Amino acid sequence: MLATETVENYLKAIYLLQREAAADEAPMGKIAAALGVTAGTATSMVKKLVAAKLARHERFGGVRLTAKGTRAALDILRRHRLVETFLVDTLGLDWSVVHDEAERLEHAISPMVLDALDRHLGRPAFDPHGDPIPRADGALQESEAMPMSELGSGDAARLVRVLDQRGDSLRFLRASGLKVGATLRVVAIEPGAGVMRIRPDGGSIVSMSTTAAARVLVRPTRDRH
Amino acid sequence: MLATETVENYLKAIYLLQREAAADEAPMGKIAAALGVTAGTATSMVKKLVAAKLARHERFGGVRLTAKGTRAALDILRRHRLVETFLVDTLGLDWSVVHDEAERLEHAISPMVLDALDRHLGRPAFDPHGDPIPRADGALQESEAMPMSELGSGDAARLVRVLDQRGDSLRFLRASGLKVGATLRVVAIEPGAGVMRIRPDGGSIVSMSTTAAARVLVRPTRDRH
């Protein structure tokens, strides 16, 4: 716990924005939006992160974490994802609600409790959304996977990860039978409408926008159609 | 979560001090000490509690919670004690460390997680220290028990509750075989030295001060000596 709770939230947000941004830099505006804060607030907090050698930033440029900042962010991410896993696996909560709960709990977990939790869960490598759980030493192995939107018509695949954490997206996926580990097949693609039609194994066909499908990651399976 | 984390801590501290004080009032100085804060800070925070109708207080007098404040305190205590139970029963942590851990976690537990936790633990009535866990509706049944210091020489009893939360006290008790549920017998009392000698069932004789023994609660058992 090197930092205050607020600092932890900034580190985590910047880390995640850096991953998803092309330039490997987090834009100030997105940081502010991620934290539900005005741009001015974000600017001044980033200034503090820079002073603490957790981030680098130059006026009107993007923000990127230092090695120290990245390490801290991975630690927070580890707490977050282990807590999510606990809430789903041990307490039986629905994956559509655990993100927000973990958001609060992650700051209250000591290293000792974290390790006990990790042991209790069997040292899992992935959380319920398929996100990799950083290890205690900061190692993080991303699973290789492609966006579902890049599958072709008729392709079969296994769902390995859901990037969206919004509750309604997750409820939709669960209701459709599209959960992590499920296999599925692309029935049809309608580029004009920007929609693809998917059939999860043992479920009925669902339509989803290609933008939504882009945030679901899959690994193609050998097609024994 | 009607209140801020700090307010929750004040409510819990006042509640517990009120129980243990004869006058059913929490002295300002003890509130400050319990929270590790100066007296001035405690005074101004209590003023805020009064404004929120959570407590009553008149200048230079003691503090007591209103019905609303008591209800809130019981809710916090429920969270605290369920978390402690979880840390010991599910994660296997030692009871000498869980108090401080629970202190942090109790503020981050939502009603939903709390209920799932309660269900997972089998809706326990007591925490690992033998303290009663308030129910969701605020009901609290204290178990009847007497201080071990009031036992006579030769008396047998079952240990039902440990009031002290300090880590070293708990480690001493555990090391001596004096845990909640254990049966024991008073071997000798030396009033001059203020010491009593106890033999836990299946353990060897230990000495402890009567003041320490006063903070261990027991229920006498039929003596089939």
Added chain:
DNA sequence: ACCTAGAGTTTGAGTCGTCAAACTCATGCG
């Protein structure tokens, strides 16, 4: 090249919880 729209920054102010230090009250010792 300009100039404007949008992104980012600065400034001034406010809230929350805290402290130190000056002050006030209540009481029991002598």
Added chain:
DNA sequence: CGCATGAGTTTGACGACTCAAACTCTAGGT
């Protein structure tokens, strides 16, 4: 009975985090 002592209160200040609003820079279109 008075007054010193200790408990409690007030005051002024500060650090962390935030906002609104004024300001500044960058980049893209014409």
